[in-house]
Amino acid sequence: MKKAIIIGSGFGGLALAIRLQSKGFQVTLFEKNEKLGGHAYSLEKKGYKFDMGPSLITATEIIQKIFNAAGKNMNDYIELMLLNPFYRIYFHDKTYIDYSGDSESMKSQMAKFNANDAAKYDDFIENSRVIYDEIITKGLGAVPFNKISTFLKFVPRALKIKALHTSFGLASKYFKDFRHRFIFSFHPLFIGGNPFRVPAIYLMISYLEKHGGVWFAKGGMYTLVEAFRKVLLELGTEIRTSEPVEEILIEHGKAVGIRTAQGVYNADLVISNADVNHTYSKLIPQGVLKKWNSNKLSKAKYSMGTIVIYLGVKKQYPELLHHTLILSKRYKSLIDDIFDRNILPDDFSMYLHIPTRTDPDMAPPGCESMYVLIPVTNLSSEIDWKLKARPFVNSVINFLEAEFDLRDLRSNIEVEEFITPLDFQTMRNSYQGTPWGMEPILLQSAYFRPHNRNEDIPNLYLVGAGTHPGGGLPGVMLSAEATETLIIEDFGNL
Numbered sequence: 001m002k003k004a005i006i007i008g009s010g011f012g013g014l015a016l017a018i019r020l021q022s023k024g025f026q027v028t029l030f031e032k033n034e035k036l037g038g039h040a041y042s043l044e045k046k047g048y049k050f051d052m053g054p055s056l057i058t059a060t061e062i063i064q065k066i067f068n069a070a071g072k073n074m075n076d077y078i079e080l081m082l083l084n085p086f087y088r089i090y091f092h093d094k095t096y097i098d099y100s101g102d103s104e105s106m107k108s109q110m111a112k113f114n115a116n117d118a119a120k121y122d123d124f125i126e127n128s129r130v131i132y133d134e135i136i137t138k139g140l141g142a143v144p145f146n147k148i149s150t151f152l153k154f155v156p157r158a159l160k161i162k163a164l165h166t167s168f169g170l171a172s173k174y175f176k177d178f179r180h181r182f183i184f185s186f187h188p189l190f191i192g193g194n195p196f197r198v199p200a201i202y203l204m205i206s207y208l209e210k211h212g213g214v215w216f217a218k219g220g221m222y223t224l225v226e227a228f229r230k231v232l233l234e235l236g237t238e239i240r241t242s243e244p245v246e247e248i249l250i251e252h253g254k255a256v257g258i259r260t261a262q263g264v265y266n267a268d269l270v271i272s273n274a275d276v277n278h279t280y281s282k283l284i285p286q287g288v289l290k291k292w293n294s295n296k297l298s299k300a301k302y303s304m305g306t307i308v309i310y311l312g313v314k315k316q317y318p319e320l321l322h323h324t325l326i327l328s329k330r331y332k333s334l335i336d337d338i339f340d341r342n343i344l345p346d347d348f349s350m351y352l353h354i355p356t357r358t359d360p361d362m363a364p365p366g367c368e369s370m371y372v373l374i375p376v377t378n379l380s381s382e383i384d385w386k387l388k389a390r391p392f393v394n395s396v397i398n399f400l401e402a403e404f405d406l407r408d409l410r411s412n413i414e415v416e417e418f419i420t421p422l423d424f425q426t427m428r429n430s431y432q433g434t435p436w437g438m439e440p441i442l443l444q445s446a447y448f449r450p451h452n453r454n455e456d457i458p459n460l461y462l463v464g465a466g467t468h469p470g471g472g473l474p475g476v477m478l479s480a481e482a483t484e485t486l487i488i489e490d491f492g493n494l
């Protein structure tokens with residue numbers, strides 16, 4: 001049996017471990033943290049359950065395919081609950097849109113703000129569908145983009161379907177009202193991309209939601225991590241948690257294993273699911289990599305950071321849906337502050353996740369499990385998070401209570417935890433504290449993103465948000481498919 005080592009247990013690492021073990025590889029999975037899941041970590045305190053990272057599931061067929069690869073059925077492992085609407089989006093003027101995949105509901109809500117925009121909804125959705133078909137239905141998301149020819153072949157088609165406009169640019173071609181320009185352009189933020197410069201290719205995410213729905217896993221997102229863990233144990237994968245990899249061992253230009261504090265482990269192939277910058281600059285000796293050398297890595301443009309606040313509240317707020325976005329008056333200039341000016345402004349836009357709205361078991365009876373996610377600048381800024389985080393969190397809670405009118409919020413908080421970009425760096429080795437790696441701008445996407453097979457070491461591979469096609473659950477799970485294809489090309493079916 002060929003021995004494969006996977007470093008990191010994010011969804012990309014877990015999905016690839018299942019795929020390779022099912023194909024006859026003997027996989028050993030190394031994770032630095034106590035539990036599996038990467039950004040999809042969980043937290044439990046005083047009877048409140050929190051998913052620390054991803055909170056919504058889309059493209060369930062991509063997940064189903066991973067279970068199928070192991071001869072299993074997803075529905076035997078997790079229970080998925082469909083959400084409707086997907087989100088309630090509040091604008092600064094207190095107007096809101098219940099965003100869903102239901103065209104009629106969307107058009108009638110839009111018509112109240114701008115009738116012409118509502119009339120263009122179907123055309124916009126049709127354009128998004130064509131982009132989605134190119135990437136998902138035709139399988140480009142799961143095809144390794146290792147050759148410039150694969151990319152060049154896609155360019156004329158991409159131009160024709162307007163996939164190379166910016167996301168905001170494409171939305172603005174169709175819509176005039178600021179609300180509609182926001183709701184049809186913000187999705188790239190889910191994968192760490194600035195809607196004002198990432199290509200409209202990523203608007204396929206919104207069509208992915210419309211096509212397959214937005215789901216929640218009963219018991220929380222972490223149940224999906226546990227389900228993958230169960231499958232891996234059934235398949236016989238060795239899982240080694242609390243064992244950070246310190247070095248990828250390279251001999252004669254090939255990866256021969258890894259080293260941890262516990263010892264050396266040999267392998268026929270090594271795959272890293274850890275942050276790409278961490279993998280290439282900390283786990284491989286300097287000078288080995290020609291393409292992704294330290295100079296190229298440092299010149300790359302990295303995604304935003306985020307602060308996530310977890311609140312256990314002994315009161316319920318039925319006015320908050322399962323997913324609620326609360327937006328600042330500013331869109332572009334706030335995004336500029338976060339991505340380019342690298343400052344921490346006084347205003348913010350936020351995303352609230354209230355799983356108790358769908359699954360009351362996520363908190364004690366009558367209580368609310370809440371998480372508030374605020375995009376912020378990454379660690380390339382001068383911000384001292386040790387000093388700034390607490391006042392910032394206080395101002396978010398003040399805003400929710402005083403301006404958003406969540407009555408008596410502060411006095412009902414029983415659990416309060418938060419993580420900042422600094423925590424992402426220490427907990428998960430996320431370079432610049434961004435969970436999304438390199439920003440998915442055009443020149444850091446597809447062929448231009450670090451390849452699924454390393455460009456210099458033929459049996460070293462990547463999987464996860466840092467490689468093609470990119471971040472988000474669908475992205476990292478598709479990356480497992482792309483990387484598996486290369487491994488099977490290289491080693492054959494065992």
Ligand SMILES: Cc1cc2nc3c(=O)[nH]c(=O)nc-3n(C[C@H](O)[C@H](O)[C@H](O)COP(=O)(O)OP(=O)(O)OC[C@H]3O[C@@H](n4cnc5c(N)ncnc54)[C@H](O)[C@@H]3O)c2cc1C
Nearest residue numbers: 008010012032038039053054055056245274464465472473
């Ligand atoms: C707050 C937040 C909310 C999100 N919401 C959503 C959402 O709702 N829907 C969605 O689809 N996506 C969402 N995302 C994005 C999504 O969670 C990520 O893109 C995805 O989970 C990343 O998976 P990955 O495979 O890249 O691995 P990661 O999750 O990045 O995991 C990498 C793993 O490698 C480990 N590691 C690092 N270095 C080492 C080492 N030296 N040795 C051993 N192990 C190591 C880390 O500890 C970590 O466990 C969200 C992300 C965040 C942070």
